[in-house]
Amino acid sequence: MELLDLEIFSLVAKEQSVTRAAQLLQRVQSNVTTRVKQLEEELGVQLFSREGKRMTLTGDGQRLLGYAHRMLTLAEEARQAMQSNVPVGRLRIGSMESTAAARLPGLLGAYQSLWPAVQLDISTGTTRALIDDVKASRLDCAFIAETDERAAIEFNTGADADLAAIPAFREELLLLVPSRLGSASESVTHYPLAAFAKGCTYRRIGEQWLESKCADQGSGPESVGEIVEYHSYHAIFAAVSAGTAVAVFPKSVLATLAVASTVQSIPLTEITTWMVSRPAYQSLALNELSRLLPAR
Incomplete structure (x- = not known):
């Protein structure tokens, strides 16, 4: 099993298409197809279900994908360590939409000016x-939001910790409401909550705040829109x-928009944006990014 085979396999899995993977790899389609088939023959399993031009992972393919990501990441880490004493290679960064919009442009611009390679x-x-x-x-690091209380549990600092976390930014959260909302005649809890998909910390905070408001008004959480x-x-x-x-809106994101008189804001809370990574993952590229974080 060669690293190139795993790279091709991972890209086909991501794109669900041999054609698209071949274009990204700048290889002929037949070469990509052959490498995938050879990998299946070597392992003795079917890695993809083929439905026309669409390629979807089988159960065996899903299992291999986890190993492939770890092996490719370790290979990249080794390459960076051996090639240079300055940051080089690739750094895969995940981010919430809010952080990507309001915080990362300045941070990553400064980073690239220092480490263009x-x-x-x-x-x-x-x-x-x-x-x-x-x-x-699948990512080397990510910028995520979490309350200090939950972070203490989520980012266990013991030897068996799954994640290492560094505070990156401090965000002020606002509840954005229509300007026509009258405190005497209408209740915030009667409105639907506009939010990202489940798993969004800001959505969870918004739900908890609205449920608390309902409780203050003597109604149950079912009263929340x-x-x-x-x-x-x-x-949103x-x-x-x-x-x-x-x-729920971070104040830093609201500052990037042309705010109209059609909205008003209610202060909610402050929350930390953390940069998380795997404790075992080490690279100069990641180390230098952490050095630039304003909250350090």
Whole structure:
């Protein structure tokens, strides 16, 4: 089993397409197909279910993918360690949408000016999805939000810890509500909560705050409005501006938008954005990124 085979296999799994993987690898399609088939023959299992041009992982393929990610990550770490005493290679960074929009441009711009030989791959997701991707070696590090209380549990500092965490930023969270909301005539809890998918820390905080408000008013959590999922802060802001929802918004993200008089904000809480990584993963590229974090 060669590392190139695992790289090809991982890319086909990600793209669910031999054609697309071949284009990204700048190889002919027949070569990619042959390498996948040879890997299946070597292992004696079927790695993909083929439905027309779409390739989906089988159960055996899913199991191999976890090993492939770890082996490729370790190979890249070794290559970086042997090649240079300055950061080189690739650094795969995950981030929440809010951090990617308001915090990372300045940080990564400064990083690239110092270490231009490092290739930065950026992807976004919810806190829960990013943590899972770091643990599974699909990401080298990720910027996620968590309360200090839950972080103390989630980021165990013992020898068997799954994650290492460094405070990166401190965020002020606001509840964004329609400007027409009248404190005397309408209740915040009657509005749907516009939020990202489950696994988003800010969504959880919004749900807990609204449930607490219901309790203060003498009603149960079932009185909280429904959750409406969106994929961007611009869409969430539009929903609040239109008067159809409320939302949890980091103040740093709100500062990047052209805020209209159609919304108002209620202070909620402060929360830490952490940079998490696997304790066993070491690279100069990651070390230098951590040195630039403003909260260190």
